[in-house]
Amino acid sequence: MSSFHDFGLAEPIxxxxxxxxxxxxxxxxxxTLPVAMSGQDIIGIAQTGTGKTAAFALxxxxxxxxxxxxxxxxxxxxxxxxxxxxxxxxxxxxxxTYGRHSRISTALAIGGVxxxxxxxxxxxxxxxLIATPGRLLDLLQSNALRLDRVECLVLDEAxxxxxxxxxxxxxxxxxxxxxxxxxLFFSATMPQAIAELAGQMLxxxxxxxxxxxxxxxxxxxxxxVHVDRASKPxxxxxxxxxxxxxxxxxxxxxxxxxxxxxxxxxKAGIAAEAIHGxxxxxxxxxxxxxxxxxxxxxxxxxxxxxxxxxxxxxxxxVNYDLPDVPESYVHRIGRTARAGAEGIAISFCSPDEKPMxxxxxxxxxxxxxxxxxxxxxxPAHHSDANGAEGPHRxxxxxxxxxxxxxxxxxxxxxxxxxxxxxxxxxxxxxxxNGNGPNRGKHRRSRNSGGPExxxxxxxxxxxxxxxxxxxxxxxxxxxxTPR
Numbered sequence: 001m002s003s004f005h006d007f008g009l010a011e012p013i014x015x016x017x018x019x020x021x022x023x024x025x026x027x028x029x030x031x032t033l034p035v036a037m038s039g040q041d042i043i044g045i046a047q048t049g050t051g052k053t054a055a056f057a058l059x060x061x062x063x064x065x066x067x068x069x070x071x072x073x074x075x076x077x078x079x080x081x082x083x084x085x086x087x088x089x090x091x092x093x094x095x096x097t098y099g100r101h102s103r104i105s106t107a108l109a110i111g112g113v114x115x116x117x118x119x120x121x122x123x124x125x126x127x128x129l130i131a132t133p134g135r136l137l138d139l140l141q142s143n144a145l146r147l148d149r150v151e152c153l154v155l156d157e158a159x160x161x162x163x164x165x166x167x168x169x170x171x172x173x174x175x176x177x178x179x180x181x182x183x184l185f186f187s188a189t190m191p192q193a194i195a196e197l198a199g200q201m202l203x204x205x206x207x208x209x210x211x212x213x214x215x216x217x218x219x220x221x222x223x224x225v226h227v228d229r230a231s232k233p234x235x236x237x238x239x240x241x242x243x244x245x246x247x248x249x250x251x252x253x254x255x256x257x258x259x260x261x262x263x264x265x266x267k268a269g270i271a272a273e274a275i276h277g278x279x280x281x282x283x284x285x286x287x288x289x290x291x292x293x294x295x296x297x298x299x300x301x302x303x304x305x306x307x308x309x310x311x312x313x314x315x316x317x318v319n320y321d322l323p324d325v326p327e328s329y330v331h332r333i334g335r336t337a338r339a340g341a342e343g344i345a346i347s348f349c350s351p352d353e354k355p356m357x358x359x360x361x362x363x364x365x366x367x368x369x370x371x372x373x374x375x376x377x378x379p380a381h382h383s384d385a386n387g388a389e390g391p392h393r394x395x396x397x398x399x400x401x402x403x404x405x406x407x408x409x410x411x412x413x414x415x416x417x418x419x420x421x422x423x424x425x426x427x428x429x430x431x432x433n434g435n436g437p438n439r440g441k442h443r444r445s446r447n448s449g450g451p452e453x454x455x456x457x458x459x460x461x462x463x464x465x466x467x468x469x470x471x472x473x474x475x476x477x478x479x480x481t482p483r
Contacts, residue, residue, distance in 0.1 A: 004058075007033045010065040012101035013058060020097065022482040026051035027210040029482070033059055036184060041205040043198055044186040050210065052186045053094045054482035056080075056154050061095065063152070064127050065102045071125030075149040076107070078128040079177070081136070081170065083160045085110040085281060086288065088130045090310050091156065095128055098482075104128060109145075111135045112281030119144040133161070133169035140176065147176040153201075158187040159194050163325055167197065174201055188334070189327045219337040220317075221344045224357070224368040229350040236261070236320060237268040239346060240298060246315040247291065249335050250300045253321035258300045261320060265298065272298040303328050309335055319347035322356040326363040 004017050004025055017023075025033070028046040035042055036059035046052055060078055071077065082088045092108045099106070107121040109131035115138060122129070122145050129145075139145040153174070155161065161170060183202050187194060198205065227235050240248060252258045255276040265272040273287045273296050290296040292311050301309070303323060314336045323329055329347075336343025347368065349357050361367055 007037065007058075009033075009058060009062050010102070012065055013061050013098055016098050016100050016102075017482065019100070020482065022054075026055075026482075028052055028208065029055045029058070031208045031210065032056070035206045035208065036060075036182075037062060039182055041183045041202040042185065043190075043202065043205045043207045044184065045190050045207070045209040046186075046188065051482055052156065053091055054098065056156070056184045056186060057091070057094050057098055058482075060128070060152055060154070061099045061102055061104060064104050065099075071105060071127060072149055073125050074122055074144060075125045075146050076122075076127065076129035077149060078152045078154070079136075079147065079150050079173075080128065080130040080154040080156060081133055081161070081173070082130065082156045083132065083164050083166065084304055085112055085132060086284070086304070086309060087157065088132055089285075092130045094482075095130070106130070109135045109139055110281070112284070115139070115142075115144075125149075133166045133173060136173060137169055140173075147173070148178060150177045150181055152182045152184070153177055154184045154186070156186050158185050158197070159189045159191055159327060160187075160331070162191070162193055162197070163327070167193075170197070188330060191327075219342040220333050221342070222333065222366075222368045223344070223346045223371045225346060225348050225371060227348050227350060229352070232320060232348050232350070233261070233264040233268075235348065236318065237265060237270060239318065240265070240270055241268075243316060243344070243346075245297065246313045247294070247297050247311065248299070248316040248318060249309065249314055249332075250298065250318040250320050251323070251332050252300060252302060253324065255302055257321060258302055261300045265300075270298060271296065272300055274300040275304070276302040277304055303332070310338065311335075312338065312341075314338070315343055317343065317345045319345070322347060322349060322353045322360065324356065326356070326359040329360045330364065 003023060004014055007025075009017075028044060028050050032042060032044055032055040036056065042056075044052060044055060046055075064077065069077070080088075080091055082091060088108060088110050092106055095104070095106050105126040106128045107118070107126040107130070109118050109122075109129060111132060111134055115135070118135070118139065119142070122139070131139075136145070140147070155170070161167075183205075185194075185198050185202065185205070225235065236250070250261060250272075252261055255278050258274040258276050262272045262274045273290070275284050275287050279287070287296065287299070288309070288311075291299045291309075294313070299309075300320075303325075317333050317336045319329070319332060323332065333343075333345035336345060347357075357368075
């Protein structure tokens with residue numbers, strides 16, 4: 001179907017879509033809306049940035065608008081589960097945008113903020129509740145919510161919830177929901193464990209797939225830069241200064257690593273902020289709002305943001321650290337080239353990360369082009385000796401609090417997923433921070449098994465450093481599609 005008017009959506013919804021200048025549905029929306037409006041269960045597989053949220057929000061709003069019922073106390077008619085606070089908040093925004101003329105009540109239940117306000121919002125019941133699993137269980141255990149009136153269950157980014165260890169929480173939640181319901185599963189990838197979970201939860205589902213499993217966005221130009229770990233800060237600063245960047249999202253593997261990158265960029269004269277699980281919800285909301293408005297153009301994030309940031313105008317994604325989970329690469333680079341735009345994804349690969357690179361290329365069935373450009377080797381933590389400005393605090397930036405010293409930090413830290421990003425386990429990094437009697441000496445990388453050379457020793461090593469050969473790509477027109 002070539003227009004949203006072709007689906008027979010309720011007039012208040014088509015009016016809201018017209019307000020947003022959304023006319024042509026995306027492939028996942030075209031195939032999902034008729035099936036969802038008929039009441040069937042769905043497994044929807046589509047790469048990130050293709051409009052999955054609207055694919056389930058529009059038929060749900062149509063159902064609620066055409067079959068209005070007064071909400072019952074402490075209950076909801078529709079439950080949407082998502083893995084992160086940011087993604088949950090964006091889903092809420094979508095429901096409110098498309099349902100602005102429908103008088104549909106909505107609520108948000110996420111960690112990192114007071115539960116009291118969420119309890120009060122549920123007191124009289126709501127039509128749609130969007131929640132992270134951990135906080136939802138808290139509300140259930142405190143008798144602030146019951147799920148016996150749920151008519152429709154949505155699991156968004158189901159594979160990410162599996163990665164973050166939510167499988168038990170989801171099973172506990174589903175056990176409290178009536179079996180006579182509609183269930184909509186949406187994911188960018190479909191590993192075997194998710195397929196098995198879907199088989200347990202869905203009844204004769206219709207499978208809708210609009211892209212190959214683990215496909216990366218077609219409009220993303222991918223580049224790979226081979227660089228030793230000690231040189232990554234310098235190469236990153238070079239990339240950010242030379243690329244024609246509108247907004248850039250830089251991914252690190254750990255929370256400590258994100259804060260360390262922010263400090264290094266500020267010393268290089270580049271304003272940057274970090275967003276990760278150790279930040280309060282208010283801090284994360286403030287930073288994300290500044291990134292959306294363009295006040296901050298460089299955002300450093302852990303994988304908490306890989307599927308939780310939907311910001312127009314992200315021209316570049318940089319994988320400062322390659323992800324431990326190959327599927328995360330797909331979701332990271334999907335933060336650019338959204339809604340018909342084009343984008344560039346630049347990934348740094350140190351020698352100890354080569355196994356991760358092989359796993360990523362095996363998953364996406366594509367050899368990422370290697371781009372090299374020599375730069376003068378210099379330690380990232382030294383000031384520029386060529387007359388550049390010294391370290392200073394750029395406007396709109398801040399130094400992250402609570403970070404350990406960069407000296408002697410353990411390069412092989414790995415991210416360990418918790419129950420969710422609300423402080424109950426989190427996605428924090430375990431590992432030694434190097435603040436001990438051996439501080440400053442060579443440390444053995446957990447990934448590579450060899451000594452990591454850093455600081456002025458990197459300068460003496462004579463390694464060739466590589467960086468990106470910088471290219472410019474044009475931007476498409478102002479075509480909008482609903483998310």
